[in-house]
């Protein structure tokens with residue numbers, strides 16, 4: 202703890218004749234930082250989408266085994282620097298939420314049906330929280346690794362009957378003049394890909410936005426204008442694929458880089474700013490039962506978290522909220538012979554299962570499949586396993602479909618095969634109803650109860666910021 206801050210803070214507690222002994226504040230933990238203010242001027246909302254506890258745990262274990270230090274998120278726990286709770290994320294229609302209803306619960310303060318964005322059962326429109334903060338003069342933005350028009354950012358910014366109306370969502374952001382918008386989603390901005398042929402890039406430019414479409418331009422973007430950054434058609438590439446592909450690495454910024462730029466862009470606003478940072482591809486990797494995808498994207502989230510924490514330390518008036526919107530497929534390292542060594546194999550992964558499976562077709566030989574998996578994962582599966590995989594491409598069986606597997610790739614089969622070599626197992630391929638981790642760091646984090654209903658977080662943010 203910094204003594205300087207301690208005394209600034211202690212001064213706030215000398216009220217009238219009752220002097221609260223500032224040392225009482227350490228009752229919960231010696232290490233807990235004290236911040237200048239209990240009323241944050243800025244809020245950074247960090248959400249790793251679809252992050253089961255096993256995801257957080259495996260990313261932390263991998264970091265411990267490779268760097269000797271754990272993740273930034275769990276180090277906050279180890280050092281007792283955060284307030285921490287569990288949160289119930291149920292939606293109006295189900296115990297198991299989707300990202301639209303989850304984000305709406307925080308964004309609009311109401312549980313809505315899955316698939317909706319801040320629109321109730323009778324069409325009620327609940328004002329999204331980033332609009333509320335804009336109204337009192339704060340800057341507001343979102344950055345993500347999936348389309349910026351996707352459910353989690355949208356739930357903080359707009360109302361929509363359906364999360365699928367992503368073309369319209371791109372227009373609604375502009376109507377509200379949000380200050381920083383970055384992620385994927387080219388399909389919802391480009392005139393040749395939108396159904397209505399509108400050029401949303403031109404529309405943003407004419408409203409004074411700086412529009413950037415690659416990493417280099419993003420890094421150079423000036424901070425005196427609102428910023429739109431769109432770096433890929435759908436979601437951005439998985440971190441693991443990006444690390445092993447020079448072209449992707451050159452063109453697509455990391456979540457940490459987008460977070461840094463977003464803060465730079467908004468930090469000088471006299472009334473402060475609010476920023477949501479979403480690791481959306483953690484959810485997609487979970488739907489795909491992809492160990493490499495999920496661990497490296499969770500680590501990328503953790504690097505973005507470091508950016509937020511460092512800013513909060515320096516700034517002293519920022520609340521950092523760290524959470525997920527639901528579990529997904531609940532991966533975990535399972536007991537067995539040489540589990541440690543098996544788990545360490547993920548360190549040698551070069552590509553995700555999406556990359557592996559997109560490169561296989563029905564005309565390939567068993568040897569080609571063996572080589573591809575050996576290249577991507579560093580181990581050799583059996584010929585029988587390769588034969589089974591090839592069966593899917595010959596149309597023998599159809600894998601589950603859905604939002605995250607439109608190409609019907611045999612994700613589940615590959616994950617089952619990999620389990621023999623990594624000991625990582627999954628309970629399914631969709632969201633779970635598990636209560637989620639919620640941690641808070643910085644100004645205004647003191648008041649977090651140990652258990653929270655999702656909608657309460659909406660009011661918590663408004664209350665500590667002095668809006669409610």
Ligand SMILES: [Zn+2]
Nearest residue numbers: 251484485632
């Ligand atoms: Zn999902």
